[in-house]
Amino acid sequence: MNAVPIISVDGVSKQFGASYSLMRRLAGEPPLAVHALNNVSFEVHRGETLGIVGESGCGKSTLARCLVRLLDPDGGAIRFEGRDISTLRSAERRAFNKRVQMIFQDPYGSLNPRMTVSQVLNEALSVHRMRPKGDIPARITELLDLVRLPHDAASRYPHEFSGGQRQRIGIARALAVEPDVIVADELVSALDVSVQAQVINLLLRLQEELHLTLIFVAHDLRLVRHISHRVAVMYLGQIMEIGPSESLFASPRHPYSKALLDAAPELDPTQRSRVVAARGELPSPLDVPPGCPFASRCSHVFDRCRVERPALTKRASEHSAACHLVDFGAMPSALADAV
Amino acid sequence: MSVAIDTGLGLTVRGLTALFNTPRGMALAVADVDLDVAPGEMVGLVGESGSGKSVTLRSIMGLIQTPGHVTGKVEWGGRDLVAMPAEELRRIRGSEIAMIFQEPMTALNPVLPVGLQLEENLVAHTRLNARERRARALQLMNTVGIPAAERRLNEYPHQFSGGMRQRAMIAIALACSPKLLLADEPTTALDVTIQDQILKLLLDLRDRLAMSVVLVTHDLGVIAGTCDRMAVMYAGRIVEMGTVIDVFRQPRHPYTRGLLGSVPRAGAVRTMLSSIEGTPPSLTDLPAGCAFHPRCSFATDICRQERPPLLSLGNDRKAACFHHDRVAAAEAIL
Ligand SMILES: Nc1ncnc2c1ncn2[C@@H]1O[C@H](COP(=O)(O)OP(=O)(O)OP(=O)(O)O)[C@@H](O)[C@H]1O
Ligand SMILES: Nc1ncnc2c1ncn2[C@@H]1O[C@H](COP(=O)(O)OP(=O)(O)OP(=O)(O)O)[C@@H](O)[C@H]1O
Ligand code: SF4
Ligand code: SF4
Ligand SMILES: [Mg+2]
Ligand SMILES: [Mg+2]
Numbered sequence: 001m002n003a004v005p006i007i008s009v010d011g012v013s014k015q016f017g018a019s020y021s022l023m024r025r026l027a028g029e030p031p032l033a034v035h036a037l038n039n040v041s042f043e044v045h046r047g048e049t050l051g052i053v054g055e056s057g058c059g060k061s062t063l064a065r066c067l068v069r070l071l072d073p074d075g076g077a078i079r080f081e082g083r084d085i086s087t088l089r090s091a092e093r094r095a096f097n098k099r100v101q102m103i104f105q106d107p108y109g110s111l112n113p114r115m116t117v118s119q120v121l122n123e124a125l126s127v128h129r130m131r132p133k134g135d136i137p138a139r140i141t142e143l144l145d146l147v148r149l150p151h152d153a154a155s156r157y158p159h160e161f162s163g164g165q166r167q168r169i170g171i172a173r174a175l176a177v178e179p180d181v182i183v184a185d186e187l188v189s190a191l192d193v194s195v196q197a198q199v200i201n202l203l204l205r206l207q208e209e210l211h212l213t214l215i216f217v218a219h220d221l222r223l224v225r226h227i228s229h230r231v232a233v234m235y236l237g238q239i240m241e242i243g244p245s246e247s248l249f250a251s252p253r254h255p256y257s258k259a260l261l262d263a264a265p266e267l268d269p270t271q272r273s274r275v276v277a278a279r280g281e282l283p284s285p286l287d288v289p290p291g292c293p294f295a296s297r298c299s300h301v302f303d304r305c306r307v308e309r310p311a312l313t314k315r316a317s318e319h320s321a322a323c324h325l326v327d328f329g330a331m332p333s334a335l336a337d338a339v
Numbered sequence: 340m341s342v343a344i345d346t347g348l349g350l351t352v353r354g355l356t357a358l359f360n361t362p363r364g365m366a367l368a369v370a371d372v373d374l375d376v377a378p379g380e381m382v383g384l385v386g387e388s389g390s391g392k393s394v395t396l397r398s399i400m401g402l403i404q405t406p407g408h409v410t411g412k413v414e415w416g417g418r419d420l421v422a423m424p425a426e427e428l429r430r431i432r433g434s435e436i437a438m439i440f441q442e443p444m445t446a447l448n449p450v451l452p453v454g455l456q457l458e459e460n461l462v463a464h465t466r467l468n469a470r471e472r473r474a475r476a477l478q479l480m481n482t483v484g485i486p487a488a489e490r491r492l493n494e495y496p497h498q499f500s501g502g503m504r505q506r507a508m509i510a511i512a513l514a515c516s517p518k519l520l521l522a523d524e525p526t527t528a529l530d531v532t533i534q535d536q537i538l539k540l541l542l543d544l545r546d547r548l549a550m551s552v553v554l555v556t557h558d559l560g561v562i563a564g565t566c567d568r569m570a571v572m573y574a575g576r577i578v579e580m581g582t583v584i585d586v587f588r589q590p591r592h593p594y595t596r597g598l599l600g601s602v603p604r605a606g607a608v609r610t611m612l613s614s615i616e617g618t619p620p621s622l623t624d625l626p627a628g629c630a631f632h633p634r635c636s637f638a639t640d641i642c643r644q645e646r647p648p649l650l651s652l653g654n655d656r657k658a659a660c661f662h663h664d665r666v667a668a669a670e671a672i673l
Contacts, residue, residue: 055532192557197614204611222560223603249605265558266604267604269562269584276535281502
């Protein structure tokens with residue numbers, strides 16, 4: 001995995017202005033801003049699935065939108081195959097838009113209700129001139145097979161499908177242009193669990209078959225853990241921990257990852273706990289504390305945490321965390337030696 | 340007010356059925372549901388969207404209005420809530436039996452301070468005077484873990500975060516020390532660390548107040564972490580029932596088995612999930628025989644012709660499947 005990353009995110013920040021209240025103006029205070037992304041850095045390797053997980057408002061969707069250039073960061077850079085995507089112009093930008101596809105959460109909102117499935121796919125195929133006109137019908141059939149929709153789906157309208165089937169149409173549309181990267185934001189969150197599992201299986205299979213790079217954004221840790229090779233855990237616009245899925249969740253190196261894991265409802269009724277995983281509430285994104293963003297809820301907090309923001313530093317190969325307790329979650333040294 | 344009535348027998352629901360007259364035909368939203376909840380017991384009700392979980396709770400509470408129609412028996416303290424006059428039912432609702440709703444914003448009054456809403460309930464169901472009500476309100480806010488309760492009582496619901504609103508809902512529900520709490524997806528809209536806090540709060544309250552709880556959820560993980568017994572609903576019917584430990588260890592209905600296989604588990608990264616093919620049926624157009632047969636890998640001819648009854652399998656276990664033995668014998672899900 002040491003090859004050049006397909007995507008690299010380097011110190012990316014994004015703010016949204018809140019309304020500038022008269023009170024604040026009169027008091028001479030600066031306008032409030034939501035720091036949706038705060039100095040976020042990571043790399044995505046070709047062919048992997050990178051999961052991005054975190055609670056509501058932590059900046060997952062903002063990050064996803066920056067990755068496909070639906071939003072421009074205020075600071076830092078996002079590089080695709082080494083090129084800063086904010087510098088891409090005309091033909092290059094179109095090529096980027098084709099190679100990096102986003103699939104949206106809302107299967108209802110993102111499909112035009114007046115277009116049949118075949119028209120939706122046809123549009124995607126023609127915009128990027130993917131196939132000569134004559135080959136399009138055959139390609140549509142191929143795409144429907146790929147996402148396991150019946151062939152007669154082509155002539156039907158989105159409202160005639162179930163939620164899971166509509167999600168498949170969205171996936172087929174994204175695949176039509178043969179992208180290298182798919183960014184999926186809460187792709188299955190609105191679906192029933194049994195249907196979620198169908199779509200997850202489909203993604204796992206498509207990724208192997210088509211060598212896709214997948215960025216899977218979701219708030220459900222169980223789903224993210226399941227599908228991802230590597231996972232980034234976000235909190236209040238920052239990455240708290242990033243590492244291989246299995247090791248990150250087997251022994252999290254950040255107290256917040258551990259809390260998320262402990263709070264996730266697992267399927268084993270014999271492993272119950274009455275201990276609350278994390279006390280307190282998420283701080284307002286308008287008022288992020290100066291030190292560690294998790295300090296107000298962390299049961300390991302100490303003085304330094306409240307004044308100094310911990311940097312994301314290396315814990316093991318491919319594994320980093322942003323916590324002043326660098327040994328948090330580390331295996332006892334004797335054990336580590338034995339491994 | 341109401342003298343202590345012997346609720347020692349808990350809740351007994353028999354043949355609960357809810358029909359809706361819709362433009363597409365009669366929808367049997369809840370069909371022939373039997374459910375027992377012992378005092379101090381927490382029973383989980385799980386199933387996919389539209390399976391009838393909310394309608395079951397609302398039928399128990401007598402909250403179904405036209406075009407809906409409810410039949411069956413809901414026995415509580417020796418009385419039948421379905422047959423009870425509206426006035427008497429209103430008195431029980433909010434005092435002996437309370438409900439928390441999935442979306443607290445729709446259940447809380449947006450233009451009244453939270454404290455007043457708490458007090459309203461106390462005025463309606465207790466004889467406390469103003470000072471006692473205030474004290475009780477403060478005590479309730481503390482019980483559900485709302486900090487700075489004194490100030491918070493004067494605030495409006497929109498000034499609360501999602502988790503705080505849910506706590507306020509619980510405080511209002513607890514105002515009259517109910518003996519039965521019906522909780523409809525009380526944590527679905529919340530972040531997972533907040534969900535964890537609320538579920539553990541419910542468990543503590545159940546222990547402290549010896550309250551019975553029916554917890555509706557679509558997340559089997561929530562059931563695994565909290566409930567004593569569980570019932571699985573599909574297309575308006577209970578298809579499996581038993582202690583949580585038993586059902587998770589060895590499901591006897593293919594739908595339960597499929598649900599369990601659909602949820603990703605720790606330690607199985609990037610494996611195929613054993614999903615259920617297809618989608619839930621429309622209630623106005625249910626398949627003949629077993630409603631699950633079009634999605635069932637265990638189905639045989641009889642399943643397409645007859646509806647399997649919910650049979651007792653001993654040990655407080657029930658399943659509605661002709662082939663429950665084969666299901667139980669099938670290899671473990673993981
Ligand atoms: N267009 C916008 N204008 C103002 N604030 C915004 C905008 N988009 C996002 N935000 C704020 O930025 C923060 C991050 O939002 P974002 O949607 O990225 O979070 P998320 O992690 O995707 O949350 P969720 O799990 O709820 O989808 C939030 O505080 C949000 O309110
Ligand atoms: N007032 C109504 N009129 C007609 N049909 C209704 C009405 N209320 C509920 N239903 C139908 O009854 C069925 C069961 O609904 P219910 O709300 O109980 O589902 P649920 O299991 O709670 O689902 P969810 O997980 O989505 O909350 C649904 O098909 C629903 O459309
Ligand atoms: S830096 Fe301090 S407050 Fe932050 S997670 Fe680590 S121990 Fe907790
Ligand atoms: S009765 Fe038949 S169709 Fe229904 S769940 Fe059992 S095996 Fe499947
Ligand atoms: Mg989002
Ligand atoms: Mg419901």
